[in-house]
Amino acid sequence: MGPGDTVTSFIQAIEGNDLERALELLDPEVEYDNVPIAKVHGPDAVRNILAPFLAGCSEVEWVVHRQVEQDDGDGSGTVMNERTDRFRMGEGEHARWVEIPLAGLFAVRGGRIVLWRDYFDDATFRTQLTGG
Amino acid sequence: MGPGDTVTSFIQAIEGNDLERALELLDPEVEYDNVPIAKVHGPDAVRNILAPFLAGCSEVEWVVHRQVEQDDGDGSGTVMNERTDRFRMGEGEHARWVEIPLAGLFAVRGGRIVLWRDYFDDATFRTQLTGG
Numbered sequence: 090m091g092p093g094d095t096v097t098s099f100i101q102a103i104e105g106n107d108l109e110r111a112l113e114l115l116d117p118e119v120e121y122d123n124v125p126i127a128k129v130h131g132p133d134a135v136r137n138i139l140a141p142f143l144a145g146c147s148e149v150e151w152v153v154h155r156q157v158e159q160d161d162g163d164g165s166g167t168v169m170n171e172r173t174d175r176f177r178m179g180e181g182e183h184a185r186w187v188e189i190p191l192a193g194l195f196a197v198r199g200g201r202i203v204l205w206r207d208y209f210d211d212a213t214f215r216t217q218l219t220g221g
Numbered sequence: 222m223g224p225g226d227t228v229t230s231f232i233q234a235i236e237g238n239d240l241e242r243a244l245e246l247l248d249p250e251v252e253y254d255n256v257p258i259a260k261v262h263g264p265d266a267v268r269n270i271l272a273p274f275l276a277g278c279s280e281v282e283w284v285v286h287r288q289v290e291q292d293d294g295d296g297s298g299t300v301m302n303e304r305t306d307r308f309r310m311g312e313g314e315h316a317r318w319v320e321i322p323l324a325g326l327f328a329v330r331g332g333r334i335v336l337w338r339d340y341f342d343d344a345t346f347r348t349q350l351t352g353g
Contacts, residue, residue, distance in 0.1 A: 125345060155299055157289045157299050157301050158289060158291075159289045167287055167289050169289050169301035169324065170301075171340075190340070191340055192324035192325075192326060194287065194303050206303070208322070208323055208342075209340060210257035210340075210343050211342050212257070212342075212344060213257060
């Protein structure tokens, strides 16, 4: 399984609402960096961020427009992708899709993600979150 | 010359203050998309954006931390990179470096860039521009 496959499996687990499966694909020393906001380290810290956020979503889609990888062998390498991360939030007539255009960088070592860094415009995200 | 080489040559021309050389590496139908701000089409539109901005800089460095390419042959393919674009602005004691962390996407066709899209946080950029 190349590094691009690891990233694809990670995204599929997130979309499938299987956060624990996604976390298994992270290295124990993973750095998760939401560039304009903050970075954290370790799968538990990633869970602390994603679990409450995903719990507020009835559907999650991460649309990968392009993905490019450098395969260094042994399940290691560098992956970058261009995505639109979509989160369906709220219920009933208040339900809406929050969409974030972004570029992601993943460093993969031995089949586990050691660095996950997303570049996006924070205001674009927050304006939608608040329903603005 | 692979698509990654085209992108590297483009960046070197920008850093070398040779905007016309950089523009020669763009396809006549290039789309230049600063995601949180606006997109334009064609080398002349790119010149209209970059020329006045670069004229205000005494030094330009685009530090490429990582670059990944998919080489489709015939000088075509997809390139993504993680950069810190640095611009030295102002003069004398007021001179300062404006630094933008970003991820870039380049689609290359026959040795020319047809799509150049940068993902970054607009507030991070503007706060520095205004010296805040």
